[in-house]
Amino acid sequence: MKAMVLHAPRTPFVMEERPDPKPGRGEAVARVFACGAGLTIEHVRAGRVPFATFPRIIGHEISGEIVEVGPEVQALKVGDPVTCYFYTGCGRCRWCRTNREPLCENQGPRVGYQIDGGYAEFIKLPERNFLKLPPGLDHRNEAPAVAVIADALATPFKVVRHAKIEPLENVAVVGAGGGLGIHMIKMARWAGARVIAVERNAGKFDACREAGAEAVVDASGNDVVGAVLEATGGRGADVVIDFVSSTTSLEAGFACLGVGGRLVTLGGAGEDFKVAARHLLNKEAVVMGSRYATKQEVLDALALAARREVWPLVTEVYPLAEAERVHERLAAGEVIGRAALSIA
Numbered sequence: 444m445k446a447m448v449l450h451a452p453r454t455p456f457v458m459e460e461r462p463d464p465k466p467g468r469g470e471a472v473a474r475v476f477a478c479g480a481g482l483t484i485e486h487v488r489a490g491r492v493p494f495a496t497f498p499r500i501i502g503h504e505i506s507g508e509i510v511e512v513g514p515e516v517q518a519l520k521v522g523d524p525v526t527c528y529f530y531t532g533c534g535r536c537r538w539c540r541t542n543r544e545p546l547c548e549n550q551g552p553r554v555g556y557q558i559d560g561g562y563a564e565f566i567k568l569p570e571r572n573f574l575k576l577p578p579g580l581d582h583r584n585e586a587p588a589v590a591v592i593a594d595a596l597a598t599p600f601k602v603v604r605h606a607k608i609e610p611l612e613n614v615a616v617v618g619a620g621g622g623l624g625i626h627m628i629k630m631a632r633w634a635g636a637r638v639i640a641v642e643r644n645a646g647k648f649d650a651c652r653e654a655g656a657e658a659v660v661d662a663s664g665n666d667v668v669g670a671v672l673e674a675t676g677g678r679g680a681d682v683v684i685d686f687v688s689s690t691t692s693l694e695a696g697f698a699c700l701g702v703g704g705r706l707v708t709l710g711g712a713g714e715d716f717k718v719a720a721r722h723l724l725n726k727e728a729v730v731m732g733s734r735y736a737t738k739q740e741v742l743d744a745l746a747l748a749a750r751r752e753v754w755p756l757v758t759e760v761y762p763l764a765e766a767e768r769v770h771e772r773l774a775a776g777e778v779i780g781r782a783a784l785s786i787a
C-alpha cells in the first residue's frame with residue numbers, strides 16, 4: 444500500500460510503498476477513503492508530542508470500509524463502513540466504565556501517535572478502535588466530511604455535555620476560527636446557545652459567522668473582556684471555551700465569565716494562569732478541562748451528522764501525496780475549519 448510516513452519530528456513526509464497490513468487476533472483492516480488533517484496531528488509532525496514514536500503514519504480521523512477481519516473479531520465484518528476512535532482505553536477501569544474513557548487509568552497507544560494511522564491506503568487497528576458508521580453517512584462519496592466527525596465534531600459535542608451548555612446561554616469560543624473552534628460554534632448553536640466567536644485572524648471572521656456566531660470579537664485588539672461583556676449585555680459569558688489556552692487567553696476568559704460561568708480549556712498552549720479565589724467563590728464559577736470524547740460521544744456525533752443536524756466544515760481536500768502542503772497550511776494557521784486528505 445501507499446503510505447505517507449514521518450520518520451522523525453520536523454522532517455517532511457515520505458511517500459512509501461509498504462506491505463498491506465494483515466489483521467492479527469482481535470484486529471481488523473480497513474481501506475481508507477479519507478483522513479482528516481488537523482492540529483492534533485500537526486503536533487506530531489512539529490515535535491510537540493513527546494510520546495509519539497517514529498517512523499509513524501499519522502492521522503486518526505478516517506472514513507473507511509472494513510476489508511479483512513482477524514480471528515476472534517466479533518462486531519465487525521467485511522464491508523462495514525467505519526471511522527476510528529483515537530484513544531485506546533482498557534475498557535475495565537472506573538473511568539472506562541463510567542463513560543469517561545479519555546481518563547482511562549491504563550491508556551494504550553493512540554492511533555497515529557504510537558500505532559499507525561490513516562495517512563495510508565489501509566489501516567490496521569484493534570477491533571475496539573473501529574466504530575461503525577450509522578446509516579445516512581456515505582463513507583465513500585462524503586468521505587472527507589465523514590472522516591472528520593470522529594474528532595472535529597465529537598470533541599465539541601463532548602464539551603456541550605461536559606460544560607452543560609443550555610439553550611440561550613452565552614457561549615464564547617476562543618480560537619473560534621480553528622478546526623475545532625468552527626465546529627464548537629456549530630455544536631453550541633445546535634445546543635441552542637448564543638455564540639460569540641473570539642478570533643484574531645480577520646480572514647476567519649466570515650466563517651465564524653457562517654458557522655453560527657452572532658458576534659465576532661477581534662482578539663488582536665486590546666479589550667477582549669470588554670467586547671465579550673458588551674456582547675452579553677454586561678452579564679458576562681455563561682461558558683467560555685478556550686482552544687488557545689495561553690496565560691493571556693485563559694485569564695481573559697475567566698474575566699469574561701458571568702455568574703455561574705464555566706471556563707473550559709481544551710489544551711492549546713496549555714499554559715498556567717491565575718484565578719482570583721474570591722471571583723471563583725462569588726460567581727460560583729467553574730474551571731474545567733475537556734479531553735477528546737468517549738466512544739459513545741463519537742457515536743452520538745455521527746448520529747447528529749447522519750441526521751444532518753450538524754455537518755462538518757471541510758474546506759480543503761488534497762490527495763495523499765500532498766500531505767506536506769496541508770501541514771504547512773495547518774502550521775501557518777491558514778486552514779478554515781478542517782482539511783482532509785482524499786486517499787482511495
Ligand SMILES: [Zn+2]
Pocket residue numbers: 532533534535536537538539540546547548549
Ligand atoms: Zn480504562
